[in-house]
Amino acid sequence: MHTVFDVIIVGGGAAGIGAARRLADQGVSAVLLEASSRLGGRAHTQDLGGYPLDLGCEWLHSGDRNAWVGIAEAAGFPVDRGDPPWAKAHPSIAQDRDDQEAAQRAYGAWEDRLRVVAAGSDRAADALEPGDRYNPYVRSIAGFMSGVGPEAISAADYLAYDDASTGRNWHLPLGYGTLVAASLPAATALRLATPAEGIDLTADGVAVATRAGTLHAGAAILTVSTAILAGDAIRLPAGTDPWREAAAALPLGHNEKVFLEIARDSAFAPDSHAYGDIHDARSAAYSIRPNGWPVIEAFLGGEGARMVAEEGPAAGFAFVAAQLAALFGHDVASAIRPLAATAWSRMGTIGGAYSCALPGRSGARAQLARPFEERLFFAGEATHLHDFTTAHGAHDSGQRAADEAMAALRPRRAFTARR
Missing domain, CATH: 3.50.50.60 (FAD/NAD(P)-binding domain)
Known part of the structure; x- marks a missing residue:
């Protein structure tokens, strides 16, 4: 050797x-x-139910300056430059649009206040409005982004990523992990x-x-x-x-995915998105029937992902099934079944999702x-x-x-x- x-x-x-x-x-x-x-490390595509699903990183963030785009195209991997699912809400959900818009404004206002906090305590939680009813939504989005709650997030660090991002999010139909491992x-x-x-x-x-x-x-x-x-x-x-x-x-923060298989025809529209509950910081973001596949991917960050890591996949399946029932009606329970769940925090060779700088x-x-x-x-x-x-x-x-x-x-x- x-x-x-x-x-x-x-x-x-x-x-x-x-x-x-x-x-x-x-x-x-x-x-x-x-x-x-x-x-591949935290880039891992696995065949689940006959579909190449990304258990870790999935999106070509800042796709217009992302080196993996050129690597993919040079190797013959298709790149989908269409809008990501979170830009296309599911048409069948009866939601309070005013409540949603208010939650999004609250998140935007929190981000604006981060610039003041970054010059002081640098503790992102200090940018939360005490008692604001949309703080759970802010916590959940921060958890998606950083894997932890605002108490453990450096405001300056959070803004450094946000300021550099181009907002272009592209997709690899064959899987990000597939590309990385093949490169x-x-x-x-x-x-x-x-x-x-x-x-x-x-x-x-x-x-x-x-x-x-x-x-x-x-x-x-x-x-x-x-x-x-x-x-x-x-x-x-x-x-x-x-x-x-x-x-x-x-x-490293906590970010996990729970995958469900759609077992029969239902009201789930392809290539769409849903958000669990804007008043629950554990809520998941749902990618529904990506590429038309009969699959739902639930992405959890921060408190929601920690729940899955600590209580196990069964708790994760039960939680997301309950959120989907609240969104689409209780009859969907018979249309979905568990497919897989990640456990990045328990992997001895990695130990979590991705890094977040402390305040x-x-x-x-x-x-x-x-x-x-x-x-x-x-x-x-x-x-x-x-x-x-x-x-x-x-x-x-x-x-x-x-x-x-x-x-x-x-x-x-x-x-x-x-x-």
């Missing part, structure tokens, strides 16, 4: 694959170590089910210990989640405590992205300054780390050549 490379990449998600693509383009030898038995270049050596156990600096680079043996390289790129980095799963060199502390300031700690993203001793480089969505929580932010961070690693390797390789 080959054990010496130019660069060792730890983590096979969007960031690791982005780094591998950049290194392969420049003819730099690399090996990618992935702890699980599959590629590792053939030139990159791949070791699945091979977690990195420890990283040491050596005289000429790094040594990465695994249960299958130790690999050596001039540099390593670490792309694991902040939950893994802040923990003790990987032994890091002495002096990296500031990086672990930065990761701890960017904890006052938005600067931790730049701190985490700094190289260590020009040997160890860090990537992942949490290291991106404004495209965090996204697969394209992760990809771009991997490319940035690859560029840093190659720049550090050049003088050492030139010195070796002169010798």
Whole structure:
């Protein structure tokens, strides 16, 4: 087994694959170590009921500047540039439109107040109007975006993403996870089910210990989640405590999906959207019959996702079934049945959804992205300054780390050549 490379990449998600693509383009030898038995990380498409459903990231956010769009088209993957389902409310729901509009205005006003809060406490909860009846709606949308409640959200961090987003949200009918997993270049050596156990600096680079043996390289790129980095799963060199502390300031939130199969003809219109209850912070957002498939995807964030993580999938199925019955009538209960539920928070190799900076700690993203001793480089969505929580932010961070690693390797390789 080959054990010496130019660069060792730890983590096979969007960031690791982005780094591998950049290194392969420049003819730099690399090996990618992935702890699980599959590629993709939080990008994971699974065939459920005969349909490619995304259990993790699903939308090409800021599609007009998203690197995965070009990668998809170059590889022959179709890209749907149509409006996302949340732009098309389900026509059969009898809803109080005034109440909905008031909830949306309350969310917009909360976002406006965040700019004042960002310059002060930086605690997004301080932008809530005390006692406002639409605070549960604001909490739920914040949970979709950040995976946590406003008490744990840096207002400055939240706004950094919001300000950079172009609002273009496109879709991959074959699945985002399918694309990410298929995008590792053939030139990159791949070791699945091979977690990195420890990283040491050596005289000429790094040594990465695994249960299958130790690999050596001039540099390593670490792309694991902040939950893994802040923990003790990987032994890091002495002096990296500031990086672990930065990761701890960017904890992963809770975001989960519950999928239901539509078992018979019903009133569910294809490619439409519904929202559970604007007065319940646990509410899900429902993508109904995507691509015309007989499936309903319930997306939960923050309090709703934490309920699924703590109480299990049965509780999640019961909750979303009750919300759907309230929206469409109790006779829909016989038309839907459980299909699958995610458990990102329980996955030992990941540990949650995506990162959210704690109040006052938005600067931790730049701190985490700094190289260590020009040997160890860090990537992942949490290291991106404004495209965090996204697969394209992760990809771009991997490319940035690859560029840093190659720049550090050049003088050492030139010195070796002169010798």
